[in-house]
Amino acid sequence: MEKKxxxxxxxxxxxxACFVGSKNEHGKIEIVxxxxxxxxxxxxxxxxxxxxxxxxxxxxxxxxxxxxxxELIITKVYVGIAGQHIKSLQHRGVITRDDxxxxxxxxxxxxLVDSMYRLVMQPGQEIITVLPQEYIVDxxxxxxxxxxxxxxxxxxxxxxxxGDVQAVKNIxxxxxxxxxxxxxxxxxxxxxxxxxxSNEEKEAGVVLVDIGGGTTDxxxxxxxxxxxxxxxPFGGNIITQDIKEGCKIMKGNAEKLKMNFxxxxxxxxxxxxxxxxxxxxxxPAKEIKQQTLASIIEARMSEIIELIHFxxxxxxxxxxxxxxxxxxGGGSQLKHLKQLFEYKTGLDARIGLPTEHLANTNEIDVYAxxxxxTGIGLVLKGFESIEQGLGKNIICDTGGVNPGIKKGENxxxxxxxxxxxGVNEFFDIEEKEEKEEKEEK
Numbered sequence: 001m002e003k004k005x006x007x008x009x010x011x012x013x014x015x016x017a018c019f020v021g022s023k024n025e026h027g028k029i030e031i032v033x034x035x036x037x038x039x040x041x042x043x044x045x046x047x048x049x050x051x052x053x054x055x056x057x058x059x060x061x062x063x064x065x066x067x068x069x070x071e072l073i074i075t076k077v078y079v080g081i082a083g084q085h086i087k088s089l090q091h092r093g094v095i096t097r098d099d100x101x102x103x104x105x106x107x108x109x110x111x112l113v114d115s116m117y118r119l120v121m122q123p124g125q126e127i128i129t130v131l132p133q134e135y136i137v138d139x140x141x142x143x144x145x146x147x148x149x150x151x152x153x154x155x156x157x158x159x160x161x162x163g164d165v166q167a168v169k170n171i172x173x174x175x176x177x178x179x180x181x182x183x184x185x186x187x188x189x190x191x192x193x194x195x196x197x198s199n200e201e202k203e204a205g206v207v208l209v210d211i212g213g214g215t216t217d218x219x220x221x222x223x224x225x226x227x228x229x230x231x232x233p234f235g236g237n238i239i240t241q242d243i244k245e246g247c248k249i250m251k252g253n254a255e256k257l258k259m260n261f262x263x264x265x266x267x268x269x270x271x272x273x274x275x276x277x278x279x280x281x282x283x284p285a286k287e288i289k290q291q292t293l294a295s296i297i298e299a300r301m302s303e304i305i306e307l308i309h310f311x312x313x314x315x316x317x318x319x320x321x322x323x324x325x326x327x328x329g330g331g332s333q334l335k336h337l338k339q340l341f342e343y344k345t346g347l348d349a350r351i352g353l354p355t356e357h358l359a360n361t362n363e364i365d366v367y368a369x370x371x372x373x374t375g376i377g378l379v380l381k382g383f384e385s386i387e388q389g390l391g392k393n394i395i396c397d398t399g400g401v402n403p404g405i406k407k408g409e410n411x412x413x414x415x416x417x418x419x420x421x422g423v424n425e426f427f428d429i430e431e432k433e434e435k436e437e438k439e440e441k
Contacts, residue, residue, distance in 0.1 A: 004022060004383070004386070005020060005021070006020075006021050006022075006078065006379045006382035006386075007019065007020050007021075007074050007382075008077065008080070008374075008376065008377070008378025009057065009077040009175070009375075009378070010188075010378065011047070011053070011057070011079060011080065011174075012042065012212055012213060013039060013043065013044060013045055013212060013213035013215070013237060014038075014039055014212070014213030014330065015036050015330075015371070016037050016038075016039045016042075016053075016057055016059075016060045017036040017060060017375045018034065018035045018036070018060040018061045018063070018064040018077070019031055019033075019034050019372070019376055019379050020032050020034070020068065020072070021379035021382075023383065026359070028358070029357065029358055029380060029383060031358060031363075031376060032068060033064045033065070033068045033072070034064055034366075034367065034372070035059075035060045035061060035063025035064030035065070035066070037056045037057075037059035037060040039056050039213075040053075040056060041053035041174075042214070044083060044084055044214035044233060044235075045081075045188075045215045046084075046085065047167070047170040047171055047174055050170065050174055054174050054177050054178050057174060057178040058178045058179075061077075061178065075179075076180065076182075076183045077180050077182060078183050078184050078185075078186060078379070078381065078385075079171060079182055079185045079378070080185070080186055080187070080188040080374050080375075080377075080378055081128065081163065081168065081171060081186070081188065082187070082188040082189070082212070082215055082217055083163070083164075083214075083231065084215060084231055085163050086128070086162075086163045086187065086229075086231045087125070087162050088160065088228070088229045088230070090157065090159060091116065091119065091158050091160050092155060092157050092158070093112050093113075093115055093116050093155065093158055094153065094154070094156075095111055095112045095115060095154050096152060096153055096154075097152050097153070097154060099152075100138075100150070101150065102150065103148050103149060103150050104146045104147055104148065104149050104150070104151060105147060106147060108146075108154055109132075109154075112132075112155075112156055113132060113156075116130040116158055116160060119160070124166070125164065126162060126163065126164075126165045126168060127162045128161045128168070128185065128187060129160075129161045129186065129187055129190070130158050130159075130160050131158060131159040131160075131161070132157070132159075133156070133157045133159055133227070134225065135154065136153075136154075136155035136156070136157075137149045137150075137151035137153070137154055137155075138151035138152060138153050144225070159226055159227070159228075161187050168185070183382065184382070186381055187229070188210065188217055188374045188377075189219040189229060190377075190381070191373075191374050191377030191378045191380075192219075192328055192329070192352075192354075192373040192374045193208045193219055193221065193226075193377065194380045194384070195352075195356060195380055196208070196326055196352030196353065196373050196377075197352065197356070199224065201221070201323035201326065202221040202222075202224050202225075202323075203223060204321075204322035204323040205220075205223075205317060205320045205321040205323060206220075206221050206222075206321060206322075206325070206326055207220050207324070207325045207326070207347070208220075208221070208326050208328065208352070209326070209341075210373065210374065211235055211327065211332050212235045212330060212331065212374075213235050213236050214233075215232060215233055215235050216231070216234060216235050216308065216329075216331070217232075218230040218231070218232065220311075220315050222317050228311070228315035228317065232304065232308065232311070234300075234303070234307070235331055236329075236330055236331035239296075239297055239301065239331075240255050241254075242296050242297075242299075242300050243257055243258055243262075243293065243297070247277070247286065247288050247292075247293070247296075249277050249286060253277050257277070257288070257293055258293075258297065259333070261275055261293060262293055263290075263294040263297065263298075264294075264297055264298055264301050264335065264336045264337040265294065265298055265339060265340055266294040266297075268294070268335070268336050268339075269294040270290060270291065271290075273289070273290040273291075274290070275288050275290055275293065298340070301334070301337070301340060302340070305340065305341060305344045305345065306344065308345075309345050321347055324347040324348030324349055324350070325345065325348070325349040325350075326349070326350055327350070327351055327370075328351070328352035328370040329371065330370065332351055332370045333369075333371070338350065338351060351370060352370060353369070354367060354368070354369075355368045355376075357380060
């Protein structure tokens with residue numbers, strides 16, 4: 001019996017998490033295992049220390065493998081990418097079909113999307129992904145799905161996301177040296193949206209705000225189409241740093257204070273509640289008012305929300321957001337954050353959990369945390385890519401006993417096929433030269 005397995009690898013600023021997902025007999029997606037480790041080599045979503053990141057990836061993958069009954073060998077992963085280097089632009093692509101009497105097919109759409117990757121970018125920039133927004137067939141505008149529409153000229157308004165080539169190479173290097181192969185790389189807010197947003201919300205108009213440790217990602221959807229993306233270079237870690245400096249305490253204590261006693265609205269905290277922080281090596285303990293702590297958090301969180309609101313206004317869709325704002329990510333766990341968003345933006349808000357599209361199993365509560373949105377979203381997007389023929393299938397032949405991941409059937413490469421090919425060739429040559437040098441010695 002063949003069983004499809006998809007592995008999502010979320011390389012974040014504070015944690016690296018590996019999620020293993022499969023489809024049950026009813027076609028629903030289940031998360032069968034998860035492993036995570038502390039991320040020490042990533043800063044603001046960008047890999048800085050290669051060795052530390054490799055160790056963290058290996059630890060997370062090993063823990064995910066250990067939690068599955070039987071033998072699970074992870075060899076291929078879907079990876080998320082984010083960071084301040086991510087940029088977006090709009091562009092219209094066009095192709096002319098040979099036979100105007102036949103209908104548009106998936107191969108024509110793929111050809112149009114592939115042509116977008118050949119656009120000339122600024123030095124050091126590379127196209128990460130192309131997201132078609134709407135299609136035009138022989139001057140017929142507003143077509144969401146062109147497949148089956150007859151015509152000779154196929155056009156598309158595309159949302160193009162690009163990033164730093166070196167940042168992509170660093171991620172590829174870390175994953176390769178952790179004995180893994182990248183099946184595809186996806187923009188993290190796109191993956192998170194797959195996990196926490198419903199189709200109705202995307203249709204009505206919604207803003208996804210993914211508050212991570214180093215950055216805050218923003219994605220705006222309207223009429224079922226992604227319209228705007230942005231990355232704000234502040235996340236939960238900057239709030240922790242503010243608490244550390246404002247209260248003159250250790251970073252670890254600042255994080256505990258934020259999670260256990262913090263609030264995004266100072267007026268919601270009691271002024272007579274005092275928190276005691278143990279001193280270091282004979283130094284007397286510190287006492288901090290809960291309201292003072294909340295004031296520090298509210299000041300920084302208000303700044304982040306103002307930057308998010310600027311992106312919403314700048315997108316031109318502020319008056320079309322019927323579903324308001326959905327907040328997710330580890331930073332969304334702050335108390336009263338939803339109320340602060342509503343007060344600052346004037347839009348409805350809710351906290352998004354990544355169990356929106358998962359099968360209802362006994363372990364679903366384990367993954368019902370906003371911090372897992374990106375990892376679970378990568379699994380969901382992986383299955384979607386396979387179904388649309390955009391990625392390679394990862395199949396494991398369980399035989400009813402032990403699942404092991406094997407290489408699947410060939411399909412159209414992912415967004416980074418050309419980049420990964422060059423990167424892999426580079427490192428293969430590098431390893432070969434190192435081996436020859438050792439043999440000469």
